[in-house]
Amino acid sequence: MAATVTGSKLERVLKSGHQAVTSECGPPRSSDPAHIKEKGELIKDHVDSINVTDNQTSVTRLCSLAACIHLKGMGLDPVLQMVVRDRNRIALQSDILGAASFGINNILCLSGDHQSFGDSPQASNVFDLDSMQLVQTVRHMRDEGKFLSGDEIKVPPSMFVGAAANPFGDPFKIRVPRLAKKVASGAEFIQTQCIYNLDKFEKWMEGVRARGLHEEVYILAGITPLRSVGMARYLQKNVPGMDVPDELIERMKGVDKKKQADEGITIAVESIQRLKEVEGVAGFHVMAIEWEEKVPEIVERSGLYPRPQID
Amino acid sequence: MIVGEQKPFEEIWEMVKDHKQLTVFGCNTCVAVCHQGGNKEAGILAAQLRMRASQDDVDIEIIDSGIERQCEHEFFEKTEELVQKSEAVLSLACGIGVQFMATKYEATPIYPALNTTFLGDVPETGVFTEKCQACGDCVLGVTGGVCPVSRCAKRLFNGPCGGSTTGKCEISKETECAWQLVVDRLEALGRLDTYEKVMPLKDWSKDRSGGPRSFKLEDF
Incomplete structure (x- = not known):
């Protein structure tokens, strides 16, 4: 097993050569922690680590950091998602130290959806740094033991550093170079956008392998089960950077309405089974949005259960 | 150049309607290019305000005027007397011109007729886009x-x-x-x-x- 540098379970699983499984929980629009704990409880035995989203789609929610602390308290390995939309470099560094002080060992560095999508389109955005610069910042804090200012951090944060990649965003020709930039910035793991167009993903992975990037970063393929043909159509038409092929919509449409959710699960399982064989896919990030109870079934049927026990 | 857009007429009217005398003052450079704040637009806006005053039976004398640039002292020479005598000024300049006048004429209320929107170009006639x-x-x-x-x-x-x-x-x-x-x-x-x-x-x-x-x- 390659040497680990943080206390992250995700890092241990990946470096021990297993395909990792992560999932995610969206915090509630409330101060009640029960919701996030229930979600954690539902999936904890079937995943290695759990992402907690950071005001996703720019809708105000309980903060990612607090939700991560709740999960950590349950003995789980949370991945703190952090967007640069809402915080400047002072707040970002401060929250990183705060998270590390609670033993949160993973961070996923994101730019964040534009605030025009959410509940506060009148808000000012920050974007002091971009997502790559946040990756650089966390690595600098961890590896150099310094703030961006150059001042010393007596106890640096122990964080396994991740970033997102969207192979389906345009222009396609820079999607591999953009991954290379994230790797050069210091990303150690990648979680991708939801994959529905497997051919295009595999084409992207060819480009990734051609440059040897799969040997420099752990790539977790993003999987989101479709609940209905309506959801498939919505994602295809309304979510920028999402690529849902027509044949998938036809397949969902061809199934009785009551069985579409099952079909969606089956598609997710088939996708994982196919992508498991793709060289350079280091694991899966299963995002069952407000459908966390289905994560165990997907993981089991994909042959990714039981999860490795690594200390 | 600096691009601006005229505020909604009602908002402008609410700002100025309680004065007895008002000078509507154009700025004939940047904001004239986007047809929002030049001397010609000052004339049109003044006419609209007079019409509204007449409709509402409001007693307000409205004069329209303008200069090339409201952000430099030298351009004010010819209109010095007019502005000095004004009870209030409705400036069609960008926020820079409005502030320049507010500093220059410290006892005169200077109201903005425009929202200063961005620094932009004119990629085609009548189209303005932010670039800086x-x-x-x-x-x-x-x-x-x-x-x-x-x-x-x-x-x-x-x-x-x-x-x-x-x-x-x-x-x-x-x-x-x-x-x-x-x-x-x-x-x-x-x-x-x-x-x-x-x-x-x-x-x-x-x-x-x-x-x-x-x-x-x-x-x-």
Whole structure:
């Protein structure tokens, strides 16, 4: 097993050569922690680590950091998602130290959806740094033991550093170079956008392998089960950077309405089974949005259960 | 140039209607190009205000005038007396002109008739688009002449984000993705290889974050 540098379970699983499984929980629009704990409880035995989203789609929610602390308290390995939309470099560094002080060992560095999508389109955005610069910042804090200012951090944060990649965003020709930039910035793991167009993903992975990037970063393929043909159509038409092929919509449409959710699960399982064989896919990030109870079934049927026990 | 748009007429009327005398004052440079604040527009706005005053039976004398630029002392010479005598001024300049007058005529209320919207160009007749945010540290040399600060909704220095679709920004199908433009332009210049250089953290102290900016020519 390659040497680990943080206390992250995700890092241990990946470096021990297993395909990792992560999932995610969206915090509630409330101060009640029960919701996030229930979600954690539902999936904890079937995943290695759990992402907690950071005001996703720019809708105000309980903060990612607090939700991560709740999960950590349950003995789980949370991945703190952090967007640069809402915080400047002072707040970002401060929250990183705060998270590390609670033993949160993973961070996923994101730019964040534009605030025009959410509940506060009148808000000012920050974007002091971009997502790559946040990756650089966390690595600098961890590896150099310094703030961006150059001042010393007596106890640096122990964080396994991740970033997102969207192979389906345009222009396609820079999607591999953009991954290379994230790797050069210091990303150690990648979680991708939801994959529905497997051919295009595999084409992207060819480009990734051609440059040897799969040997420099752990790539977790993003999987989101479709609940209905309506959801498939919505994602295809309304979510920028999402690529849902027509044949998938036809397949969902061809199934009785009551069985579409099952079909969606089956598609997710088939996708994982196919992508498991793709060289350079280091694991899966299963995002069952407000459908966390289905994560165990997907993981089991994909042959990714039981999860490795690594200390 | 500086682009502005006239405020809704009702908002303007509410600001000025309680005065007995008002000078509607155009600024005939930047905001004249976008047909919002020039001397001609000052004349039209003054006529609309007179009409409204007449309809509402409000007693207010409205004079229209204007100068070339409301942001420099020398242009005020010919209208000095008019402005001095005015009870209030409705300025059709950008926010700079409004403030310049407010400083110059400290006892006279100066109201803005425009919302100053952006620094932009005129890609075609009647179309104005934002191109600069005066961030104080220009990066156009490395981004192929496309500004990520003013043209990317997330002002990303290492874009595009995952929301870029067929050349458009995630916020609107009407908005071009700045980073698609950067990539296209770098390619046209034969410099796409430079895309992979990670752009460093921006020094925003040169932007408005650092406080109001100024500079002085020592020779003058």
